[in-house]
Amino acid sequence: MAPRLTRRARIPRPANLLLPSSPARLALRGGLDRPQPEASIEIHNYRVMRWDSVAMGVISAASTFLPVFVARLGGSAFHVGLITAIPAVSGFLLAIPIGQFLQRRAGIVSWYSRGRMVAHLSYALIAVAVLLAPPAAVVAAALLVWAIAAVPSTIGVVSFPVVMDGAAGPRGRMELMSRRWSIMGLTTAVTVAVIGQILDRLSFPINYQLVFVGFTLAGLVSYHFSSQFRVPPHDPPAPGGSFLGRIRDVVAIVRSAPAFLQYSARQLVYVVGARLVLPLVPLYYVRVVGASDAWIGIIATVQSLALLVGYLFWRRESRLRGTRFVLLATILVSALYPALLSLVDQLVVVAALAGAWALFAAGVDLVLFDELMKTIPRRFGVTFASVDTTLVNLATIGAPLMGAALAELLGIETALRIGTLVSLGGCVLFALAARRPRSEAGPAPVPAG
Numbered sequence: 189m190a191p192r193l194t195r196r197a198r199i200p201r202p203a204n205l206l207l208p209s210s211p212a213r214l215a216l217r218g219g220l221d222r223p224q225p226e227a228s229i230e231i232h233n234y235r236v237m238r239w240d241s242v243a244m245g246v247i248s249a250a251s252t253f254l255p256v257f258v259a260r261l262g263g264s265a266f267h268v269g270l271i272t273a274i275p276a277v278s279g280f281l282l283a284i285p286i287g288q289f290l291q292r293r294a295g296i297v298s299w300y301s302r303g304r305m306v307a308h309l310s311y312a313l314i315a316v317a318v319l320l321a322p323p324a325a326v327v328a329a330a331l332l333v334w335a336i337a338a339v340p341s342t343i344g345v346v347s348f349p350v351v352m353d354g355a356a357g358p359r360g361r362m363e364l365m366s367r368r369w370s371i372m373g374l375t376t377a378v379t380v381a382v383i384g385q386i387l388d389r390l391s392f393p394i395n396y397q398l399v400f401v402g403f404t405l406a407g408l409v410s411y412h413f414s415s416q417f418r419v420p421p422h423d424p425p426a427p428g429g430s431f432l433g434r435i436r437d438v439v440a441i442v443r444s445a446p447a448f449l450q451y452s453a454r455q456l457v458y459v460v461g462a463r464l465v466l467p468l469v470p471l472y473y474v475r476v477v478g479a480s481d482a483w484i485g486i487i488a489t490v491q492s493l494a495l496l497v498g499y500l501f502w503r504r505e506s507r508l509r510g511t512r513f514v515l516l517a518t519i520l521v522s523a524l525y526p527a528l529l530s531l532v533d534q535l536v537v538v539a540a541l542a543g544a545w546a547l548f549a550a551g552v553d554l555v556l557f558d559e560l561m562k563t564i565p566r567r568f569g570v571t572f573a574s575v576d577t578t579l580v581n582l583a584t585i586g587a588p589l590m591g592a593a594l595a596e597l598l599g600i601e602t603a604l605r606i607g608t609l610v611s612l613g614g615c616v617l618f619a620l621a622a623r624r625p626r627s628e629a630g631p632a633p634v635p636a637g
Contacts, residue, residue, distance in 0.1 A: 245375025276584030287574020303343030308407025310337030354419025377492030384485015458614025498550025518551030
């Protein structure tokens with residue numbers, strides 16, 4: 189049966205989606221631009237989403253332990269930074285070509301699920317590479333596998349917003365994403381706690397190798413369910429034209445949506461600061477605080493539980509106070525987190541700060557995704573998603589490496605504080621934009637050609 193929504197929810201229950209809605213109401217909710225899934229299809233999508241979210245919650249634990257694994261193999265701050273930078277390079281170089289390719293394909297769900305499945309095979313391949321490579325080359329071997337997996341991962345990243353938006357429709361978008369990320373957060377909390385204890389009880393590196401094989405198995409489960417999403421079909425543009433001609437079409441389409449461009453510029457500044465500190469946090473745990481694998485698992489568990497609460501809390505706050513309040517409050521606290529972390533070295537305080545940050549980061553996840561999709565015309569959803577991926581990865585390529593360089597030059601604590609200053613610049617831009625009246629017209633019209 190369909191997931192029950194709270195009484196205060198403004199989003200209709202799936203059973204009510206077949207009730208007639210006036211054109212005015214649909215226009216206010218964005219319904220004229222995006223066809224709504226039928227009730228039976230939405231119920232199916234919610235069921236698929238639940239099980240896929242459980243599997244992805246297990247896989248999400250890898251983001252906690254992969255940087256730690258590379259650090260324990262002897263990797264430097266530069267190597268840890270590459271874990272973030274490599275997928276960013278792939279996204280920057282390939283997102284728009286992949287988006288153009290997918291825009292002309294009707295079966296977006298199959299490309300989404302298969303791309304993610306191939307990417308998740310990398311965890312088992314990293315375990316094998318570390319087993320077979322000579323000791324001096326284990327870090328390079330792991331990073332090589334990670335680089336190869338970045339290509340199919342980009343397919344999943346580009347198609348993700350379109351699949352999720354199509355599965356829920358704009359009226360149920362925040363509801364579905366809140367439930368999805370809540371399930372993932374709860375699953376990740378349990379997973380990282382269990383993995384942290386397993387890693388402490390087995391010898392290195394076999395402990396990490398077994399865990400990474402488990403991540404790949406979860407990826408296969410995720411593929412089984414994610415391939416069952418049902419989304420409204422889109423009309424692919426007619427094939428043809430040169431590569432340069434298609435690029436010019438992309439530029440023309442994006443330029444016709446000023447709301448998307450303005451949003452992307454603000455997001456870009458914030459993302460630079462957030463990505464700058466991304467490789468520094470695990471290094472701070474290992475080198476400054478001296479956290480064990482068990483403590484890292486505890487910290488990640490606290491974060492995952494806080495994310496679970498945050499997705500529910502900020503979804504409610506967005507209904508009561510509006511998305512502008514949620515956006516400004518959450519990005520401000522999230523931006524301050526690295527600087528606050530740099531001031532403490534007690535493991536209990538570190539865990540508490542990590543939990544507080546995750547509570548607000550949940551709101552950032554929800555509201556930025558919703559704000560992005562508000563600026564994207566559905567017909568060109570893959571194209572706009574690929575451009576957004578390219579812009580974000582443009583910031584992500586250099587920022588982690590810059591953070592690693594700052595850590596080596598000035599120290600990890602100072603580099604964390606610099607990341608906070610950059611993110612605060614993004615907060616200022618969002619605050620200035622929030623003072624301007626928001627257009628109720630929705631996304632700008634896009635040329636049909």
